[in-house]
């Protein structure tokens with residue numbers, strides 16, 4: 001490892017730390033716990049569960065649009081559920097905590113943890129994106145229709 005490289009690695013580690021402190025300052029405690037510490041909000045606590053208006057759901061961390069209200073459905077789980085994310089908006093990893101393999105879902109842009117995806121959703125995808133409302137922000141569609 002060259003000195004330059006070492007310095008780079010040290011700088012990167014330092015940046016990551018700063019970013020974490022920034023997240024903690026910028027996010028609500030609940031959003032921070034979910035997005036940055038892979039927390040799960042208590043079922044039924046998110047006001048977004050009952051959000052039925054048309055609009056878009058954004059990442060509470062970075063503001064990236066993640067889900068369209070058209071893909072939201074009532075799963076009865078107590079968490080906001082969608083059958084599909086916006087294209088390329090989320091990434092997944094295998095989560096082996098809690099003694100079972102689940103598919104973890106995170107924001108593709110900032111890496112913030114959003115929830116999990118399960119293969120028991122409705123058509124057309126058959127998937128259930130079980131999201132933490134604390135990781136999302138909802139923006140209702142403007143009444144004046146935007147240009148398509």
Ligand SMILES: [Zn+2]
Pocket residue numbers: 059060061062063064107108109110111112
């Ligand atoms: Zn994000």
